Amino acid sequence: MKKDISQLNPDQISTTAVEATNLDFSLAGYDYELPPERIAQNPAVPRDSSRLLVVNSQTTGKETLPLHYIFRDLPDILRPGDLLIMNDTKVIPARLFGRKTSGAEVEILLLEERKFNCWLALVKPGKRFKKGTQIVFERLGTGDWGLGNGLDQLTATVLETDAATGGRLLQFDLPEGKSLVQVLDQFGEIPLPPYITASQAADEQYQTVYAEQPGAIAAPTAGLHFTPELLEKLGDRHIHQAFITLHVGVGTFRPVEVEDVATHQMHEEWIEVSAATVEKIKATKAAGGRIIAVGTTVVRALEGAAVSGELQPFCGKTNLFIYPGYKWQVVEGLITNFHLPSSSLLMLVSALIGRERLLNIYQEAIASGYRFYSFGDAMLILPEGVSQLTVDS
Template structure:
């Protein structure tokens, strides 16, 4: 795979304090091979369903039981006063195509904006893009094989980023023009590499509440929501609040070590605003539940709960959650089905148990659920949470 200002309470340093949660030694829970499963290729969803909330929903409602429902049934599964926390990141048109001066085609996936028009990006072919190389980008409607000599978007490779294997790119932009503005003309919304036959429009890979641009991939659990469903949830008294986590290599980077405790998550930018913290505190105080929408929502909230107490936060997190994690904020989770051996699978296992989750995945496969980004969803209700 080429795979905002806050008030004075905001934490501004990286989440170094997040090493606090302890993890129990539970044998297979700590081994990469313990998170493997076989998925038939035809179970990988290539296109989203229409309407969005007609997707299937595997409801995990107790330590031993589950139901098969539709996502539109969500208001029946939650209680008035519960709080949904959604990630309002917006996917950038982050995939760029261009050429070296030699005519060699180049593909770039931008991950993170830095200073002075510098960006971190994954590049292909990486071996041919050494420091000093100049890339000239073409617009999506340009005939492939014909680089534009008068292209207005160019970048030079400054350095290799050791943490990601990507490159630091220095973009050349006219004074007063931002690279983000140029991405609207030159970039494409990137789909994951396992989606190879999609006819989805770019808007179908955005949540209906996407607002803060900066993500290299969609927070896919949120793709099932429609405006109508959000209205129905609100009418029942189910509250909502927002966080922002810009999805990057930390979310989709594969785990490559057999001892998963040695896996190092790459940092991703997070914002948990004061109003969201206040809504969560109010929800807990009246005895209702906090339901995170997506693993990015989980990492945002748990990452901001420094020393066990949730605080407003704006910064980066490298929090890695796997079985044995001591939960601080999240009571339940809405999530899609994840790749084998992924950090996302480990996070969900921490909530419901690895053996139970893999059994549920086998049930979903047998029932012909659709998997991954454009696939169906699962909700783990608080009564099914490990240790409850």
């Protein structure tokens, strides 16, 4: 089944949304100050040695402050019978540096393939990417990558401008039958977020240990904390795992720029929720287990696949935007990193536990020395910590 999922519609707004404050729907309500030194430039080593802030209460008074753990403690915090849902997308070397035939240097960030070897990309400097412009990329590596001898360059032609993103559609010229994805590791680099400016991380440290499906331009960072040993320990405790795929794109990381949050339009991202995962979720709930999403991308995939009111297998695109007042269908708990101000991700987590409470928790995390953003520490919101105002009754 393939279809597009529309924005949040009135049937998905909780009847308790009227209890939200005006700031919940104002961009100004999602701002906070973060000291620059709290932005993690490198991941924790080993991965599961990162810190874990646990929210297990519906209030944040002094008597119910968040609890502080290490991520490897997760098997002792969750319950046997719980189900972790993970995103198995894999980051592709989506950042390419090239030059026009005139010699001018340019940079592109691939977003998604629109048709075979025709990709939507963000470009800079944008004025140099007019229709018909040809870009040449030099090969970075020297290995045998299956295109034959003597091909040291990759070329692309600008077809048109994409109004929704401000990007360009680029048609790549490759030998017949060859896909750009097959050669990207020879021409491209793994793109780290712009706030990571002094990292010594290896490429594999910006991939989850269970990454399998190439297509993302950013990592589902909540999953970066897992190690094979931790996954095995979770399994031994009968805390099970299932997978979805959401290829992280511009929809996830672009900031919200409209003052009225409810008018924000998410860019579409490709998702797949398999029949096997749907059956695991239904069986877990029937047995009294809890559904814990590993990352906001998993939330969007699961809730997007349940847009009709019932979780079903789904393969297609979603532009679902979750903000306070959303009526939850599938997800009961969440593992997530700490997100940027004014981001759709911050709004999604606010929909789960409340905006003001989330910002108070962030202040606690800052005061306690937590590391923020992609390579930073994690937060676990247990079902008992979810605000009753956001749960469909």
